[in-house]
Structure formats: structure tokens, C-alpha cells
Amino acid sequence: MRSGARERVRIGIMASGRGSNFEALVRAARQGQIDAEIAVVITDREGAPVLERAEKLGVPAVFVNPRGHTSKGRYEQAVVGTLEEHGVHLVCLAGYMRIVGKDFVGAYEGRMMNIHPSLLPAFPGLDAQAQALEYGVKLSGCTVHFVDEGVDTGPIILQETVPVLDMDTVADLSQRILTVEHRLYAEAVRLFAQGRLRISGRRVIIDKD
Numbered sequence: 001m002r003s004g005a006r007e008r009v010r011i012g013i014m015a016s017g018r019g020s021n022f023e024a025l026v027r028a029a030r031q032g033q034i035d036a037e038i039a040v041v042i043t044d045r046e047g048a049p050v051l052e053r054a055e056k057l058g059v060p061a062v063f064v065n066p067r068g069h070t071s072k073g074r075y076e077q078a079v080v081g082t083l084e085e086h087g088v089h090l091v092c093l094a095g096y097m098r099i100v101g102k103d104f105v106g107a108y109e110g111r112m113m114n115i116h117p118s119l120l121p122a123f124p125g126l127d128a129q130a131q132a133l134e135y136g137v138k139l140s141g142c143t144v145h146f147v148d149e150g151v152d153t154g155p156i157i158l159q160e161t162v163p164v165l166d167m168d169t170v171a172d173l174s175q176r177i178l179t180v181e182h183r184l185y186a187e188a189v190r191l192f193a194q195g196r197l198r199i200s201g202r203r204v205i206i207d208k209d
């Protein structure tokens with residue numbers, strides 16, 4: 001245990017779709033790989049598949065309807081309210097398909113992460129795997145980073161490469177990357193929960209165990 005014993009980190013996950021990274025984090029926490037608890041998953045999409053996963057895993061899930069609010073700011077206030085109700089300390093974006101606004105980022109500065117399926121700063125934004133194939137790179141991978149106000153621009157926590165094979169389809173490459181994503185996201189959260197991540201300018205310093 002590190003000095004200044006920490007409480008078990010409560011995580012809130014934001015997801016718009018399938019939820020495989022959400023599930024990977026839940027399993028990593030339950031298997032004791034990370035000293036954290038998934039307190040809630042919030043989705044902006046009614047009927048998103050992640051909701052069914054949450055139900056199976058017994059994780060509280062909340063749909064916050066963006067259209068039910070008069071502005072993006074109000075919608076994000078409702079999201080922050082829900083995160084606070086669940087005592088969330090760390091927010092993990094996992095396939096959350098919205099750009100996070102200034103106030104939301106500010107409320108969780110240094111406590112909000114995202115996973116992206118490319119080696120940033122290459123191929124930010126949508127369809128990263130298709131962008132990589134189109135460009136013709138021989139290596140791609142995934143990145144876990146802290147969230148700032150840009151699109152996939154925050155300080156990088158961890159990255160891992162995968163090869164791009166000659167005959168890869170978008171589905172092939174996405175699957176190869178996804179397998180790594182699940183492990184890498186859990187590792188980043190583990191380091192956070194151990195209090196070992198320090199942001200220094202654009203760099204994230206990982207303190208030794």
C-alpha cells in the first residue's frame with residue numbers, strides 16, 4: 001500500500017455503444033487486477049448494447065438523454081450530477097461518441113481518461129482503424145490518454161502497438177486492436193488507482209511501484 005492509504009477508486013464509465021471496454025474494466029476490477037469499483041455506467045444512447053451488459057453484470061446503468069436538455073452544457077450538468085450521486089472519482093470514456101465540453105472536462109481534470117484505437121497523435125477522431133488502413137501504416141495500436149478539451153489530444157498514459165497485416169479488413173484490424181484495448185485500459189486504471197500517474201505538461205509520468 002502506498003503512503004496516504006487511498007480509498008477504493010469509484011469509476012464512472014461513459015459509453016455510447018457496444019460496451020466491451022466497459023465489461024473488461026468491470027471484470028478487471030472484480031478479479032482484483034485493479035483496486036477500483038465500477039460505480040455506474042452512463043450512456044447517451046437509449047437502448048445501447050452496453051445497457052444489456054450492465055444488467056448482466058449487475059452494474060448500475062443510467063441513460064441520460066441529451067435531447068432531454070436545452071443545451072450541451074445542461075446535458076453535461078445532468079451527467080456530472082449522476083456521476084456525483086454515485087461518488088465517482090475517475091471517469092473512463094469507453095466508446096463515448098461525444099466531444100466532452102469544457103465544464104465537464106474541468107470538473108474531472110486529471111481524472112478523466114479515454115481509449116482510442118490508434119497510436120495517437122495519428123488518426124484521431126472517427127474510424128481510426130479505417131484511417132490507418134487507408135494510410136497504409138504497418139503498425140497501429142491503441143492509446144489511453146487523459147481527456148482535455150480537444151479531440152483525442154490529451155496527455156498520453158499508455159500505448160501499445162499491433163501489426164497491420166497486408167490483407168487486413170477494418171474488422172480484422174479493429175479486433176486485433178480491441179483485444180489489446182481491454183488489457184491496456186485496465187492497466188491504465190490500475191496505475192491511476194495506485195496513485196502512480198503524474199501529469200507533467202504533455203507527459204504522464206508513471207511512478208515506480
Ligand code: GRF
Pocket residue numbers: 015017018019020021022094095096115116117178181
Ligand atoms: C473502442 O474501439 C474504443 O477504442 C473506441 O470505441 C470503441 C468502443 O468499443 N473509443 P466498446 O464499446 O468498448 O466495445
